[in-house]
Amino acid sequence: MSEQERRIPEATVARLPVYLRCLVELADERTPTISSERLADMAGVNAAKVRKDLSYLGSYGTRGVGYDVEFLLYQMSRELGLTQDWPVVVAGVGNLGQALANYGGFTDRGFPVGALVDVDPDKVGTSIAGVIVRHLDELPELVASKGIAIGIIATPPTAAQSVAEKMVEAGIGSILNFSPSVLGLDPEVSVRKVDLAVELQILSFYRRRADGPASLGPDGPQR
């Protein structure tokens, strides 16, 4: 696995953020190195999988020792594009949108809330977590001026498709969709969907089956 341009498998990409969080934790407690075995435990996956996943980033381990936490943390952040901030815009500041806007965890991880938009005149102009809610129509200017890269959809499902299209028009190329609706967009645009009702229904399925196999999460086994 030399220094060529490796293509990282989809499944691995989905696990990198989990490893990343483990590494942050380890770095916080000043652990200098970590073996694939222990990291696997923390992340709830198989050790061989950890090694294979990490090997896509490069041969950063030391045989007989493990991985240098700080170094791996840096390499992984770089690979995930987390060496820079990615401001997000939240569309729809209802129940969920407000919770997202008030949540500090995103900003901490490099995803500051650059803008909030809604169409409700009662909401436009109000301020949430220090950010003033703007009208959806101002999206293009907001995206341009704040350097917004990611759009989060927290509108009712009926509005989702049109909001998504406006985001794409405004230059956004990555969308996280919380509404239970299937978006039809240019395949160039990266879309991820979080559908809470779907999660509950999957749990319901396994429950009904008198405890079938422990369910798997979005991206592999969970613990």
Next chain:
Amino acid sequence: MSEQERRIPEATVARLPVYLRCLVELADERTPTISSERLADMAGVNAAKVRKDLSYLGSYGTRGVGYDVEFLLYQMSRELGLTQDWPVVVAGVGNLGQALANYGGFTDRGFPVGALVDVDPDKVGTSIAGVIVRHLDELPELVASKGIAIGIIATPPTAAQSVAEKMVEAGIGSILNFSPSVLGLDPEVSVRKVDLAVELQILSFYRRRADGPASLGPDGPQR
């Protein structure tokens, strides 16, 4: 594929709720039948996949015609265990917990909020969406009296593991975890995790790669 006990693949289970939502939409607009092709379009998947998925439920289609919407809806609801309600408890009524409690979409889909629990004395005793917040310690009685089947964790990550254990002790067998923490529980317990920061980081990865392949969602391609 006779009337024997079919084992439905994990990947199929994750898609059934998506089909279900499409069917509900179709039923609402009084569409009598639907072809795999059209349903595939609506769900954003491949038509052959739809047919194979549906075939696990039984041979409910009519060749040359398609599937009877109402009938399929019923069969699928039954298979997903949605012919009954599954009350949920939300642990942690902060930003996210309150948004969840206020959200009507769960109750509509058969997942009423049976209880809310927290440990903050300022929150215990208050009422959210008509449900009084109780102390975490009351979980066992609440689970028993309200027939709660599913636990939703919306506490800070540090509390997640201990809350999860208390849920399991109280008799809960299915958990939806919103905190960014890896839970270690009896494999009998079904756990699903929704980690918003992970989703954003995955988007960040593909964005950095100057628009790699459109990302895939939790369970397959998305649109």
Next chain:
DNA sequence: GTGGCTGTGTGCACCCGTTCACAAAGTCAC
């Protein structure tokens, strides 16, 4: 009834991802 048409159900080949197992690389004690 017959023929034509539409769309299901599924066999099959392929691909991606997982896991095992082990050689090689590196560390450390002496």
Next chain:
DNA sequence: GTGACTTTGTGAACGGGTGCACACAGCCAC
């Protein structure tokens, strides 16, 4: 320097999921 020990990196086997392709079931028109 040598040897024992630890842990990586990866080849190879396996398993599950996807999507093509097509036989054939069922409907409709006449």
